[in-house]
Amino acid sequence: MRPQEGWNWKLSRTVSTLRSFTSVSLLALALAGTASAQDALPSSQSAQAPESDARPQPGDQIVVTAERLPGQVQTDVPPVLELDARDVAAYGASSIADLVAQLAPQVGSGSGRGGRPVFLVNGQRISNFREMGRYPPEAIRKVEVLPEEVALKFGFPPDARVINFILQPNFASRDVEVEYGQPADGGYSAQEVEAGILTINGSRRVNASVDYNRRSPLTEAERGVIQTVPTEPAVAAAGLDPADFRTLVSREENIEANATLTQGLGEMGAGGQLTLNGQVSRAVRTSLSGIDAITLDAIERRTETDSYSLGSAYNRDLGAWRFSTTLDANRSDTDSRIDRRGGGGTDRALSRTYTADLKSTLAGSPFTLPGGEASLTLDAGYRWNRIASSDTRSMAGEFALERSRTRGGASLSVPITSTREGFLDAIGDLSINLGGGVDRLSDFGTLTDWNTGATWRPTERLTLQGSLVNRKVAPSLTQLGAPQIVDVNVPVYDFSTGSTVFATVTTGGNPALRAETQRDLKLSAAYDFDLFDRANLLVEYFRNNSSDTTESFPLLTPAIEAAFPGRVTRATDGTLLAVDRRPVTFSERKSSRIRYGFNLFGRVGKAPPQGERGGRGGPPSAPAAAAEAPAQPAQQRGPGGPGGQFDPARFAEMRARFCATPDGQLPDLTGIPERMLERLKGEDGQIDPAKVAALKTRFCAEGAGPGGPQGEGGGMRRFDPERFAALRTALACGVEGKEPDIAALPPEIVERLKGPDGAIDPTRLAELRTRICAIEAPPQGGRGPGAGGEASGDARPGGPGGGGGGGSRGGAPSAGAMFGGRGEGQGRWNLSLYHSIELDSTALVAPGGPSLDLLRGDALGEGGVSRHRIELEGGVFKNGIGTRISGRYASPSTVRGSGLPGSSDLRFGALTTFDLRMFVNLEQQKWLVGEGDPGFWKGTRFGLRVQNVFDTRQRVTDDTGTVPLRYQPGLIDPVGRFIEVEFRKLF
Structure with missing residues (x-):
């Protein structure tokens, strides 16, 4: 059996x-x-087997099987986290997107690669997260968070975790949500209104939503930011404060409409399942970058972005194999108008981007071994990108860049031993996986990748995993060919002089960038405990080695200036005048880290x-x-x-x-x-x-x-x-x-x-x-x-x-x-805590040097690399009332100066922040609704969120303990503590 x-x-x-x-x-x-x-x-x-088969015979062994829910991912790799419908309710989330944000410690990967997790619905690939990001969490039956290795089964690289949402087979709702928020220090406010409808009837799902939000601006004057250069005489004579004309938070207005239809095809769904999704959005953002000394008007930048997205997914069985194909197409039009300094009119930047991503997989079992069935996933895809832009500030005129990519690959998982099959079961469950692929890029030629790994479960509680990935990655089109833009009066901290100056900054693409080679190793161990309701411990080790890496231009330290002398322009007295911040290629990057954490779940009362x-x-x-x-x-x-x-x-x-x-x-x-x-x-x-x-x-x-x-x-x-x-x-x-x-x-x-x-x-x-x-x-x-x-x-x-x-x-x-x-x-509580320790982080700028040690004073970005990072998430929910708290900690770091007169080291202090969320399901509160029909209060919830509860900001000081003007608290974090209230009604 x-x-x-x-x-x-x-x-x-x-x-x-x-x-x-x-x-x-x-x-x-x-x-x-x-x-x-x-x-x-x-x-x-329900029919019983014949009596002779149903009754155990002497010496027989009976296989006891617990069925999986339809839609669960079929894999021998145990999940990192599982949530049922009541666990989900305890988070008080307003949508699946909100739930994912709250699960950041559990769904985030410590691999140092990849981006968002791979999302599945009922064990099937989707074209894009927008298909189900607006679903109310009440539609969820179960959530599975699976390790990075499981991504291979769905044609993705093993650098992001997999989240599978198993939906209720029958569900219908309409919901409206209204939110209002503002910083505790005032200065601006944010409002949002959302409305949606969802119907799930077996394989048919219909969802539509509309979201509108707006935000008022916040200026430097409202946060007391000290200006880094003296006020120009004409501005001072007019009694104007330049801080009133520089925004820390821009004015923004967005509206978005989304619709999704999923339908089974053919009689009884025998023809598979088809999903169609469409989304349109418009965003308008306005910011201020100072005051014009001639016209005495604000220098304004207004950007309008219109986006159009279309996605589709088709899944069906072909015999014992599962075929899936997804298409995600997007177009984005951006129109920016920027006031020129000196009363010279307005510059205009136009950009239009196109992407179309087609991906198909075929998964099944090609053969059976004594240890069980092997699993094979074949993937093929085609991706097309195009960028067309123009900018009156650029001498290049109109600009266009296009790339096509054809992909083919395979991933094979082979069971070696199996307790289920009784083959070498004294060893436990052992399986290995092998995979590889080829990418053909129109502008970069052929790039290859391969991976191998193993999963071993010596006991039911303990899971050990290891994987090795080698792949080549091309720079993005934007990194290669974005138009060159020159901005003036940009605040830059100069490590050579220890001062903040306004300099001319050049941005854009660099066509000389090379393809990057990545070599990554991961080792992990997971153990389940009989503690509280359930508990598990996860320990992971990651090592990333890369050559010819594409990097944003680093923090302008003396070491970086020495490595790229042509990117920096100084006056004869050493004053920084200009910086070219277009991307660069580093010879080598190395890093390694340990990440460990635990998840605890229990009952209350x-x-x-x-x-x-x-x-x-x-x-x-x-x-x-x-x-x-x-x-x-x-x-x-x-x-x-x-x-x-x-x-x-x-x-x-x-x-x-x-x-x-x-x-x-x-x-x-x-x-x-x-x-x-x-x-x-x-x-x-x-x-x-x-x-x-x-x-x-x-x-x-x-x-x-x-x-x-x-x-x-x-x-x-x-x-x-x-x-x-x-x-x-x-x-x-x-x-x-x-x-x-x-x-x-x-x-x-x-x-x-x-x-x-x-x-x-x-x-x-x-x-x-x-x-x-x-x-x-x-x-x-x-x-x-x-x-x-x-x-x-x-x-x-x-x-x-x-x-x-x-x-x-x-x-x-x-x-x-x-x-x-x-x-x-009973009520429920849970606690998740993850700690990451950076063991090594170095960068070799070019063969022969310089070599930067990012844990010992060198830097690439805005600040050094913290050796320790901690993520906390937990909460309690009972009788319709819930409280959740999340926290983050980053240890201090140091960025060394040049050691020359006037230069100074910068010390970035430790940063600890906590966010609080409280909510109450009003229809469950007898003091409000009594013992009868809750009436209007049925399906309603009131929530309060506080981000950065203790209003903490990172403190940056030089050797004298002084905070450089570039690192004023108002510039590092202008928002601080942010308070938001929400009212949600589910019909």
């Missing part, structure tokens, strides 16, 4: 037989049959009485839901009553609908309970016609219905406390010395207690008695075993969601686990 999905374990005959009797005898037969109509299974799923809980791991009853769960739109509810209780009228309506549908046609599945709909889907996540037909047979059979006959074509019965009590009595629970009354047991159980010779097996009887008698009978009206609800968390031992309430490993679950899951109705 080899399951195709899920975590599974081969257990000893005793433990597996015990579990088998519990699930088969107790749940399926004696107590609830198939639970209720809401939890009905098609007969193809005591669990409610068993009678108030929902089914095991499933939806809570009405009291539990009111205590914890956020409001759910009415469209999510199935035909059950409160707490999932069976509603005969709604069941009759659903049954009539199925029975009235002609054979061979798909009935209307609107309103079908989520769990039932999931069971109607095949392995590809699409509705399976055979399962629909089987369910119809069960619905329409004579006598079908709650309490009707069991077996083929029979109906569904709810848990009967009286039957369970009778079962305990027959087994003589609590009566020492009394033998079980076999004649009083249900016939189905008696049959399963028999051995090969047809007689009652004493061992099986003892195991069943121990199992049943260990469980306290639920109160009348309580929901019992099999009463529905989907599993919460990961069912594998030690995984997220395991280790608590479900009993000890390999043992019997507690009564609480059997009758309502663990911790239903």
Whole structure:
């Protein structure tokens, strides 16, 4: 027996037989049959195997399998983080994009490469994050965060983590959100209004949203910024302060509209799934860069940007293989008008960029080894870029640059040993992966890449990984050929003189840049703990070596000036006049770091009485839901009553609908309970016609219905406390010395207690008695075993969601686990903490030197490199009220001066910031809504966010302890503490 999905374990005959009797005898037969109509299974799923196969034989081993949710990523690499719907609710996020921002410590990669994570929806690639970034978090069923190596399965390089969002199969909502914020020190304000609509009905998803935001400007005068040069006489004579004419935060206004449609194709979705997405946006930004000494007017820069995006994705099964293709096309038009100094009119810069990115993958198993099935991903793609621009400040006139790139690659994962398959299982689970690709660029020729890695799980709790990546990367079109622009009066700190001056700065592209070669190593270890609700520890080591790297022009230290003397212009007295900041090529960059951290999840408060809980791991009853769960739109509810209780009228309506549908046609599945709909889907996540037909047979059979006959074509019965009590009595629970009354047991159980010779097996009887008698009978009206609800968390031992309430490993679950899951109705808390330690960071500017040590006084950017960085994220949520806090710490660093008279070292102090978020679901607050209908307050939430709670700013000083004018707090961080309130209503 080899399951195709899920975590599974081969257990000893005793433990597996015990579990088998519990699930088969107790749940399926004696107590609830198939639970209720809401939890009905098609007969193809619920039919039992023949008796000779169903009963364990002496010496047999039984494989116990916990099914994955449809849409989970099928990989042997365990996730870094998993969140279920209630974990997501505890974050108080307003959208998926907001949730991703809060998960920054967990979803961020320490690789030093890559950008945003790879995003998936229901285990499938999407064309762009904008497809689902505006989805409300209530639409999420589960979130998986997977290591960088998993990106290879989807045709991406292993330099970014993978986030898979598993959506609710049925969901509908409309939401409106209004936000207002401003710094605690005042000066400007920001407002935002968002509105959206989302409908999910199986494979069909429709989403549309509109977002409008605006921000007022903030000037240097409002932050008390001291000007770096004396005020010109004409300006001073007019009584004007130049600080009033220089903005730290520009005025900005944005509007964005987005729409997405996902639709299954063909009958029952057999033709695959197609997604179309479109977005348009317009942004207008206005900033001030000083005062004109002649006209005495502000020097203004106004930039208007119009963007148009179109994306599509197509996914379908081709036999046992999965084919995916995505297209993401964008066009952006930017029009900037800049006032000339000296009253000379206005300069104009026009830019138009185009991108089109087509990517296709084919994934499947090409062969099977003793350790399991190999996994192969083939990827091919084409990318086209074009930049066309002009700038009246440039002597080059109109400018255009174009690039096309063709890509082909493959990634193969091979299982070497396997505990699941019983092949060399003493070693654990070991797999290796190999991959490579070729890129053909129209302007850079052929570039290659390859990677290799291994994943080893010596125990269920411990995962070890290693990977090696080698690839060539071309500079971007902008880095190569952006038009040359000359700006005057730009503040620059001159390390040679220790002063801040206004200099002429040149920016643009550098066509002499070369292709970069990257060689990266990663080693990691992850361990799961039985601590609180769940916990895990992650330790990672990264080493990056690169040659011919493209760098932005570094901080103008003496070492950089010596390496690029042609980029700096000085007056005869040494005063800095001009700097050419176009990109440069460094000979070599090396860095290494360790990143480690942990994630903890726990419960708050005591669990409610068993009678108030929902089914095991499933939806809570009405009291539990009111205590914890956020409001759910009415469209999510199935035909059950409160707490999932069976509603005969709604069941009759659903049954009539199925029975009235002609054979061979798909009935209307609107309103079908989520769990039932999931069971109607095949392995590809699409509705399976055979399962629909089987369910119809069960619905329409004579006598079908709650309490009707069991077996083929029979109906569904709810848990009967009286039957369970009778079962305990027959087994003589609590009566020492009394033998079980076999004649009083249900016939189905008696049959399963028999051995090969047809007689009652004493061992099986003892195991069943121990199992049943260990469980306290639920109160009348309580929901019992099999009463529905989907599993919460990961069912594998030690995984997220395991280790608590479900009993000890390999043992019997507690009564609480059997009758309502663990911790239903309780609050939740979590804490994540990650610490990065830079071990080495050097740059070789050119062969033979100079060599820069960025951890010991040299610098490339605005400041040195911090050796230590810490990220913190955590919160608590209970009774509809949540509080979350995030923090960041960067250790101090130093940038050395030249040592010449007038020069000074700069010391960048440590920086610690905290952000706070508090929110309350108003409909759950009895002091506001009372005991009745919440009315207007239904689905509403009020939130308060405070960024940089303690209003901290990095302090930069020279050798004398003085803060250079270039590093005034108002210039480093003009915003400081920022307070924002939000009001959100979900319809």
